[in-house]
Amino acid sequence: MTHILIVEDEMEIGRFLSRLLQLKGFKTTQVTTGHDFDQLVHLSSFKLAFIDVRLPDRNGIDILKALKAKVPACPCVIMTGYSTVKIAVDAMKYGAADFIEKPFEDIDVIDQLVDRLLGELKSGTIEEADYERIARDVGCFLGTSPSMHQLFELAFKIAPKPITVLIQGETGTGKEVLAKFLHAASNRSGSCVALNCGALPESLLESELFGHVKGAFTGASAERVGYFEAASSGTLFLDEIAEASLSTQVKLLRILETGEFRKIGGTTSQRTSARIVAASHVNIEEAVQRGEFREDLYYRLDVVKLVIPPLRERLADIPLFVDSFLKQSGENITFSADSIELMKQYNWPGNMRELANMVRQIAVLSTEGAVITPNQLPAKITGVQNQSLSEAPSIEAVHFPDEWKRFSEKVLDVYHGQEDHHLDELIDTMKKMEKRTATAVIQKTLKETAGNRKKAAAKLGISTRKIRYYLNET
Numbered sequence: 001m002t003h004i005l006i007v008e009d010e011m012e013i014g015r016f017l018s019r020l021l022q023l024k025g026f027k028t029t030q031v032t033t034g035h036d037f038d039q040l041v042h043l044s045s046f047k048l049a050f051i052d053v054r055l056p057d058r059n060g061i062d063i064l065k066a067l068k069a070k071v072p073a074c075p076c077v078i079m080t081g082y083s084t085v086k087i088a089v090d091a092m093k094y095g096a097a098d099f100i101e102k103p104f105e106d107i108d109v110i111d112q113l114v115d116r117l118l119g120e121l122k123s124g125t126i127e128e129a130d131y132e133r134i135a136r137d138v139g140c141f142l143g144t145s146p147s148m149h150q151l152f153e154l155a156f157k158i159a160p161k162p163i164t165v166l167i168q169g170e171t172g173t174g175k176e177v178l179a180k181f182l183h184a185a186s187n188r189s190g191s192c193v194a195l196n197c198g199a200l201p202e203s204l205l206e207s208e209l210f211g212h213v214k215g216a217f218t219g220a221s222a223e224r225v226g227y228f229e230a231a232s233s234g235t236l237f238l239d240e241i242a243e244a245s246l247s248t249q250v251k252l253l254r255i256l257e258t259g260e261f262r263k264i265g266g267t268t269s270q271r272t273s274a275r276i277v278a279a280s281h282v283n284i285e286e287a288v289q290r291g292e293f294r295e296d297l298y299y300r301l302d303v304v305k306l307v308i309p310p311l312r313e314r315l316a317d318i319p320l321f322v323d324s325f326l327k328q329s330g331e332n333i334t335f336s337a338d339s340i341e342l343m344k345q346y347n348w349p350g351n352m353r354e355l356a357n358m359v360r361q362i363a364v365l366s367t368e369g370a371v372i373t374p375n376q377l378p379a380k381i382t383g384v385q386n387q388s389l390s391e392a393p394s395i396e397a398v399h400f401p402d403e404w405k406r407f408s409e410k411v412l413d414v415y416h417g418q419e420d421h422h423l424d425e426l427i428d429t430m431k432k433m434e435k436r437t438a439t440a441v442i443q444k445t446l447k448e449t450a451g452n453r454k455k456a457a458a459k460l461g462i463s464t465r466k467i468r469y470y471l472n473e474t
């Protein structure tokens with residue numbers, strides 16, 4: 001008979017759980033203290049354990065660690081009160097399979113949990129396959145580093161819970177990708193809506209967040225759905241949360257506390273069940289200390305913190321990521337072994353975004369089947385030229401004028417009838433060249449402004465967002 005351990009000091013809850021499990025045909029053993037747990041012999045007979053996070057004489061996490069050390073295969077479920085959800089999430093980092101909140105509101109949840117964990121044990125499957133599949137579905141490459149696998153395994157476990165998640169990581173590490181993963185793994189019916197908090201114009205702030213009714217103010221000719229409503233029953237991704245103005249922070253805090261908002265001009269409040277995922281490339285705790293971010297909002301957001309490691313800590317995965325980006329864009333080129341070696345020695349300040357962009361740019365400029373050698377890599381990677389960004393010739397700048405010249409010659413040849421060409425193909429190439437032109441001009445301007453995007457945007461009369469678009473920084 002399957003034997004389940006219950007470590008719970010509240011007799012009522014322990015008894016209730018025992019009864020429930022016995023009715024399902026399981027044998028249970030309940031202990032109420034850490035001391036009693038130490039007296040248990042044959043820990044290996046337990047196929048599943050429910051552990052209260054707080055015991056009179058011991059922390060539940062210590063019991064979890066002790067049990068996992070002796071019986072690694074035994075799935076452990078941490079039982080927690082709402083205020084200790086944060087600790088329960090930490091417990092998952094130490095190997096807890098899941099957590100449930102007390103008091104138990106829905107017995108079906110426990111039923112399903114037990115069936116799932118014992119089912120996985122029997123079939124030998126673990127959640128790994130699931131989180132890897134979802135990561136693949138959202139176009140997220142995990143590589144082989146244990147830190148990324150632990151992170152996504154944890155993200156997978158907490159995804160279905162209605163708790164707020166704060167993602168931190170340097171620029172380009174994949175915070176938005178992780179937010180999409182969380183949404184996909186949450187099975188929420190609504191959509192995943194992204195809002196860049198730094199880009200919110202103050203004057204439109206409220207109508208962007210909450211929407212407005214028709215006629216609410218001059219120019220409100222139609223009803224508008226705000227971000228919180230659009231993400232209801234889905235996920236609201238608050239990107240660059242540290243850049244939110246103080247008034248945006250106040251508005252966000254209020255809605256996070258009450259779960260309610262009112263459209264501008266509206267007479268009734270609406271509830272939102274949007275799951276909030278916030279992200280920042282700066283350390284928000286430090287921003288709080290500097291007085292730039294509201295402490296109360298930080299604590300609201302920081303229920304679960306997921307920190308994505310920078311690419312320089314996962315350099316062994318560079319060959320894998322290069323292959324994956326090439327496959328993703330359907331490019332048939334390869335990088336020579338010495339090129340890969342040089343890429344593994346570079347520190348990638350722009351992380352996955354920088355790698356993805358470099359691979360794509362090289363691929364665009366290469367012929368089918370080419371093998372990329374070190375002299376085709378940017379100087380910052382080969383370290384051949386010790387030039388500053390403003391001096392270093394980018395791939396774009398070196399090749400673009402030739403490319404344009406060849407293209408315009410081809411157009412004229414077709415026009416003069418010297419070359420047969422399908423017009424559709426020619427127009428397709430022209431569309432590509434349009435983007436290539438914008439990208440090349442932006443790259444060149446960025447060199448002139450020593451990489452300063454605001455200055456480059458002003459010089460070109462476009463927004464920094466448009467710069468990101470043309471640089472493929474989606």
Ligand SMILES: Nc1ncnc2c1ncn2[C@@H]1O[C@H](COP(=O)(O)OP(=O)(O)OP(=O)(O)O)[C@@H](O)[C@H]1O
Nearest residue numbers: 139140141171172173174175176177281352353474
């Ligand atoms: N693990 C990953 N697998 C595949 N592509 C990734 C991964 N991480 C990042 N990328 C790619 O890198 C680019 C940047 O990713 P993303 O926007 O998620 O980063 P970010 O951390 O949110 O950046 P920022 O801090 O600048 O907002 C995207 O094109 C994304 O597809």
